[in-house]
Amino acid sequence: MQRALEKHLIELKNCRLCPNVVGPVVTQGPVVSKVYLIGQAPGPREGFFGRPFAWTAGKTLFKWFSSIGLNEEEFRRRVYMAAVCRCFPGKAKAGGDRVPTPTEVKTCASWMEQEVKLLKPKLVIPVGRLAIEQVLPQAPLTETIGVQFDKVFFGHSCHVIPLPHPSGASTWFKREPGKSLLLKALQIISRHPAWQELDPRSTCDLRKIKLLDSADEP
Numbered sequence: 532m533q534r535a536l537e538k539h540l541i542e543l544k545n546c547r548l549c550p551n552v553v554g555p556v557v558t559q560g561p562v563v564s565k566v567y568l569i570g571q572a573p574g575p576r577e578g579f580f581g582r583p584f585a586w587t588a589g590k591t592l593f594k595w596f597s598s599i600g601l602n603e604e605e606f607r608r609r610v611y612m613a614a615v616c617r618c619f620p621g622k623a624k625a626g627g628d629r630v631p632t633p634t635e636v637k638t639c640a641s642w643m644e645q646e647v648k649l650l651k652p653k654l655v656i657p658v659g660r661l662a663i664e665q666v667l668p669q670a671p672l673t674e675t676i677g678v679q680f681d682k683v684f685f686g687h688s689c690h691v692i693p694l695p696h697p698s699g700a701s702t703w704f705k706r707e708p709g710k711s712l713l714l715k716a717l718q719i720i721s722r723h724p725a726w727q728e729l730d731p732r733s734t735c736d737l738r739k740i741k742l743l744d745s746a747d748e749p
């Protein structure tokens with residue numbers, strides 16, 4: 532499977548199917564894992580670093596995962612990191628990053644489908660609304676965060692535990708009920724057999740999440 536995944540990543544990195552994205556294609560390494568994370572789309576800096584969640588939102592995300600036993604380095608080595616759109620879409624005219632178009636999302640989903648069929652993940656963690664809506668029907672975050680769903684995803688049965696987007700611009704996970712729902716979601720992930728198989732270092736220490744403060748955000 533390792534070789535098939537390496538071949539897949541070479542093909543993915545050469546993808547130029549969407550003419551309006553800025554790129555480049557941002558991927559993590561060929562990590563054979565039963566835990567599959569789905570981000571939204573890389574920002575303007577991820578291409579330079581050549582890996583997903585390489586900037587401020589990533590700092591917050593990896594603090595969340597550190598609190599349940601895997602620091603950033605361990606997480607990147609043990610979890611496959613995908614995204615709805617693998618290329619930076621560019622800036623929106625009104626400011627901020629452009630949201631990928633439905634056509635770009637659909638086009639890029641073919642890469643996700645290949646990965647799910649190859650890896651057969653037991654646990655899928657979509658991060659942020661755009662990612663969550665690729666896996667689950669549209670619903671308020673209060674109904675999707677802190678819940679484990681049984682899902683058939685590209686023909687494969689798995690559990691889905693969504694997380695909110697860790698963007699510094701988001702206040703959802705810093706206020707109630709988002710704060711408690713985030714803790715609940717992390718707790719459910721930490722107890723999931725596929726997460727336990729990753730051999731997290733410590734037991735769940737959700738107190739670490741309290742380290743999040745405005746100083747960590749852009």
Ligand code: SF4
Nearest residue numbers: 546548549617618639
């Ligand atoms: S967004 Fe996805 S489908 Fe489009 S060019 Fe990038 S990798 Fe290819």
